[in-house]
Amino acid sequence: MKISKLKIKGYKSFGFTEVSLSLENKLTAFIGLNSAGKTTALEALKKLFGASLADRELTRQDFHIGKNENPETINERNLSIEVRIDFSEEEQDAVPHFFSEMVVDDEGKDPYLRIRLEASWNKSTLSPLGEIEVKTYFINVAEGEEDTDENKKIFPNHYRNLIQVLYVPAIRRPGEQLKYASGSILYRVLRKIKWDDEFKEEFDTKIAEVNDQFKRLPIFNTVQTSITNFWQKFHKDERYKDSSLEFGGSDFDSILKKLEISFSPTGTHKAFGVDDLGEGYRSLFYLTLVCSLLDIEEKLIENDDEEVIGQTSPLLTILAIEEPENHIAPQLLGRVTTILKTIAEKENSQVVMSSHTPSIVKRVEPESILHFRITQEYYTEVNKILLPKKTEEAYKYIKEAVQNYPEVYFARLVVIGEGDSEEVIFNRLMNVMDVDFDDNIITFAPLGHRFVNHIWKLLSTLNIPYITLLDLDTERDGGGWGRIKYALKQLLEIGINRDGLLSTTTGVLSDEVLNEMHTWELKGSINNLHAWINRLKEFDVFYSSPLDLDFLMLTHYPDFYKSAIPKGGGPQIPDKEENYEGFIKKLNTAIQATLKSENATAETYSEEEKELMIWYNYHFLGRGKPTTHIQTLASMPDKEIKNNIPPVFSEIFEKISIILKNSEV
Structure with missing residues (x-):
């Protein structure tokens, strides 16, 4: 299974016209400047397929408000989030679950699913936040056809376990994902295990034995008695008069809630917990947990062993990861991208990430990139990266x-x-x-x-x-x-x-x-x-x-470029008065080298420009161009540069100012 299209309308920065995002590959990158709508698109997936009610909850702020609209005058708003899900030949196991809800564009075409969340907000006199109604449907007509209420079928809650979004926020808190609590990664992993009742009973017995051994210590009785006596002096409520000091968690489920992970060696005499790691390693460990979860689920699906599997794994997990580059050293970003590509290649997973750093983007295929921008009307616009045809x-x-x-x-x-x-x-x-x-x-x-x-x-x-x-x-x-x-x-x-x-x-x-x-x-x-x-x-x-630009700079700042030579260096130019023939020979050689032809005469150039070709030949054909410009420009005062700036640059800078002014949002 793969989400091949995401359509958003009226959700946060997405305006009243539906925006369609094509997710053609199993790894897709959302890129663009800050506040362009990338996170909003990732959250849209969470609103549709989040594992918990909290993930899927909508608020008044989720409904789009136009640039010049006054929120106080708005009485109602609607939004929709829709996905198209396609099935490859290798993923036919998923088809039976959804067969009756599939649609086709035409005879002989591959079937696909349309799932849509529709929500409405209405102002209410009873609640200052208004009333929100949310429904999720199967859309039982092909794309492009008119869909009516008769073509919608309620998306059953038990199907939510088959498609889930794993959202990784920009701020990583791996400690929260290591808790045995609903919605955490560890909880989702450990719930896959079918715990044997005999094992749980034996485990509880051993925990009780440890507590008994602890209570037999003489000093323990002193502590326990003191706490109980003072507790009873502070209150007389019969319900809570007795207190018992023991290890936090005397049964199997309680112990699971206290599982922790440690790292060693640390260079000190104690192991580190996840909160002791730096921001970068915490971010990397968060990704480690995600990878482990998807790897375990894939192996459980392959084994399909009812003796050890305690919970059905999703047929598709969408990893929606925000800014994978956060807190991570640049030299590690290549490794992170490779791991994300590996996750995307798994049959049971798909990766959608947001980024605004070139270090990540340069490692993603351009065909897998969607570009986000915010328009002057303050709504999100999304475009694909347009490349020539592969045959060109x-x-x-x-x-x-x-x-x-x-x-x-x-x-x-x-x-x-x-x-x-x-x-x-x-x-x-x-x-x-x-x-x-x-x-x-x-x-x-x-x-x-x-x-x-x-x-x-x-x-x-x-x-x-x-x-x-x-x-x-x-x-x-x-x-x-x-x-x-x-x-x-x-x-x-x-x-x-x-x-x-x-x-x-x-x-x-x-x-x-x-x-x-x-x-x-x-x-x-x-x-x-x-x-x-x-x-x-x-x-x-x-x-x-x-x-060219090198010659342009040389003609406008000749004295500075002539000075930019090492001691004893520079072109050996014969004196024009004392050795005219030698000078002409040097000049002609420079002209031919500059114009890259043995027959070059430079007839359209002035005499002064021709003579500068000797210096052009020395600086830009015999040495590194950027190095020469850096050295020369560093020696030039700003006033000298400005007074003799080539006219073409003045025109370009004027044009830049106009464009930037017109593009301000």
Whole structure:
């Protein structure tokens, strides 16, 4: 069994329009910023399949209230939580329990279950909290068909033992789960054991013998007599006049309630209890208890031994775990994720977890992730991670990209660049421009080199704004007009209107003309090239011009980059006056290396830019780019950076400010 779909309507941050969450894999991760609705979705499962009445109880606060609504004027509210449960061929043992309640979409399709909780709240003059009515049904029509009262059948209480949610809150209290109390993990484990009556009688006898031995001690009688005498002096009630000092628990059930676990060696001369552990180990031990419970239940189901099984195990346990990363060292998170995947692979369990840390998210398949965000109307929106089709070349690249840069999921704005230099430079320039990456949750991702349209589609689906900075690469192979063509075609791929994107003074570019754009001559058309660069800025695509970001920084801060050399280092440049031929040879070599062609002439570059290519060759082709930028930017005063900042960055920062202002919730 597997919950394949969760539908929520009117519950807490989920608004009046039903939101459908697709749980396609047996391990699903809910991700997003704080207060986006991840915990609410996990709790929705608990309200439907919680083991106790307390887990399933609804209150007035559980019903959604709109952004501009006054709670005092609301007279009634409704909510619903529904799941679709599918059955694999390996899990046919579960089918007989639910066969009469199954539905199918069409002939030949696999049957499935629909279970829905419906609740209503009404204002009441008798109770200040109002009246709440809750009912759980089997829905006996397929999805998409109209369901009426005739198509609903009450979900029997005895079925609740077959599907249960094990909810692990963000704050772990393993000590509570080690108590033999209803609802605890230990209780659920020990209830699986069919205790033999003869064993229990023998156990009780031995406990009584221990108490008798204790009472025979002379000093014990002194203590017991003293307590009894003073107790009787304090009151004269005949009902409680006698007191007896003995071990807490003189029968089998009482002893079970006092079971504890200890850890050793501890580096001290005493064992540690669970409350003596640090927060991290307590969190890990909580997960240990969960894993043990599911492992034991799976083995009992396999053995099906009536002699030892005292209670039927659920056919499906949904482990709903909140923030598995809490209190755990980063180097252990890989192990935690692996264990959760192992649990999900068990036939009798499914894992749904929430997280807002890249360390967890990068270890989960993108197809298993649901992205949560809170809208400007204060309701939860949920989207799948959109990837290219598996048959496309882009699939593997985009999948690896988002796994390597999971920070994009948690951003208010993503700046897409082409390499590591952009991140170093952006971080420094943001400080100068008083725009804090961290405070505004701005993420830089070097993902613009290939298939950038898929990154755009992904971010658009998640409603995360983005800005793209690409290299123009003028006079490099595929650069200049080739780079403009690339961006235009990528924008068309995501559905940008071609009339607005490709319009010119003579009409709209045809596909034939666009496909040949990369062959257009640069000489004499630089103004036209820059006109297209300006057009692309309207779609938040910017260019490091005329070459790349490294060259852009070098041309705006040449003295600082020329100073960023080790003692006795730097390019050996012949004196232009004394050795002109040597200088020209050095210059031509640098031009060819910079533009990556033996035939390069740099005809569209100024003389000053050509000479800077010698330094470009030294700094960025012979040394590490990020290292050079870090060293140079660290030596530059903020005032110098701000006074000579490249215009493209001023435009980008202005755009960032506009986007952040418009996206404020």
